[in-house]
Amino acid sequence: SQTIHQWPATLVQPVGSPLSLECTVEGTSNPNLYWYRQAAGRGLQLLFYSVGIGQISSEVPQNLSASRPQDRQFILSSKKLLLSDSGFYLCAWGGREYTEAFFGQGTRLTVV
Amino acid sequence: GQNIDQPTEMTATEGAIVQINCTYQTSGFNGLFWYQQHAGEAPTFLSYNVLDGLEEKGRFSSFLSRSKGYSYLLLKELQMKDSASYLCAVLDSNYQLIWGAGTKLIIKP
Numbered sequence: 264s265q266t267i268h269q270w271p272a273t274l275v276q277p278v279g280s281p282l283s284l285e286c287t288v289e290g291t292s293n294p295n296l297y298w299y300r301q302a303a304g305r306g307l308q309l310l311f312y313s314v315g316i317g318q319i320s321s322e323v324p325q326n327l328s329a330s331r332p333q334d335r336q337f338i339l340s341s342k343k344l345l346l347s348d349s350g351f352y353l354c355a356w357g358g359r360e361y362t363e364a365f366f367g368q369g370t371r372l373t374v375v
Numbered sequence: 376g377q378n379i380d381q382p383t384e385m386t387a388t389e390g391a392i393v394q395i396n397c398t399y400q401t402s403g404f405n406g407l408f409w410y411q412q413h414a415g416e417a418p419t420f421l422s423y424n425v426l427d428g429l430e431e432k433g434r435f436s437s438f439l440s441r442s443k444g445y446s447y448l449l450l451k452e453l454q455m456k457d458s459a460s461y462l463c464a465v466l467d468s469n470y471q472l473i474w475g476a477g478t479k480l481i482i483k484p
Contacts, residue, residue, distance in 0.1 A: 295470075306379075306462060306474040307418075353417055357472075364408070364472060366417035 265290035269354045269367025276374055282327075282341040284370050286354030289335065294356040296337040297364070298329055301351040313337060349374045377401045379475035381463050386481045387453055395448045395461050395478045403468020409437050409448045410462040412477065418462055421448070450480075458482045 269286045276282060288294055295314055299307040309322045311329035319329050326345060330338045337354060354367040379399045387393040399407070406425040410418035424430055424439035424446060436449040448461055460477040467473055 297472075299474075304476075304479075306476040307464075307472075308474075309471065312471070351415075363420050363423060365420070369415075369417045371415070 265356075265365060267354065267356055267365050267367045269370060271370060272368055273371045274373070276344050276372065278346055278374055279343050282339070282344050282348070282372070284339040284352055284354075284372075286337045286339075286367055287335055288337075288356045291335070291356070293334060296331065297355040297357070298337065298339045299353040299355060301353065303350075307353065311339070344374045346374050348372065377465075377467065377473050379463055379465060379473055381461075381475045381478045383476070384479045384481065386483060387450075389453055389455060389482055389484050391453050392449065392451050393453060393480065395450075395463075395480065397446045397448070397463035397475060399444050399446070399463070399465045399473070399475075401465045401467045401473055404441060405466040405468065405470060407437075407439055407446050408462075408464045408466070408472070409435075409446075410464065412460045412462055414459075421461075453482050455482050455484070 266289045297312045298310040300310055301307050311319055311321055313319050313331045316331055327341050352370045355364045357364045381397045408423050409421040411421050412418040422437040424437050427439055427441055429438045434451045439446045460479050462477045463475040464472045
């Protein structure tokens with residue numbers, strides 16, 4: 264069965280520090296991978312999506328970046344965090360047939 | 376632009392029935408999803424509709440009318456554990472999920 268791992272679950276980082284969130288998928292190959300951010304009481308905002316290794320599309324201009332070094336690994340990064348980067352970050356994958364999206368556990372990021 | 380609308384909050388009584396509506400305006404349509412999200416947790420999949428009509432899964436049913444850009448999620452025999460946010464999402468012509476802000480459902484005894 265397919266599983267998705269995302270870590271860490273919670274993170275408190277000072278303003279200006281770097282960020283690296285990692286997401287890995289098991290039990291599937293060549294998935295579409297997504298990074299979302301969710302502000303409190305809001306819907307999911309798509310940040311990045313990837314249809315293959317090294318292929319990243321950005322939906323929202325920001326100081327975040329994403330990379331996909333391996334087929335089932337998706338990384339969200341920042342060189343210098345801002346206060347506005349605080350939120351709930353979710354990694355998700357969807358197959359080519361895409362009748363469902365599976366989410367990781369989420370990372371609660373607080374920038375202080 | 377693309378837009379998905381759903382009520383911000385609803386309240387219902389344990390054992391009752393509640394209907395959560397979702398209207399959408401998107402560039403293309405390749406299906407509509409409903410997800411349940413408990414506070415602080417990731418969303419979990421409830422249903423997927425791509426054709427008009429009603430899909431039933433136990434206590435939960437989802438309806439779609441593509442011509443009206445409308446869907447609803449029907450929850451029967453409400454239980455306290457159903458207190459959560461319910462997210463509507465549409466898969467657009469580029470196979471990207473467009474998300475609504477979610478409906479917070481409060482269940483009272």
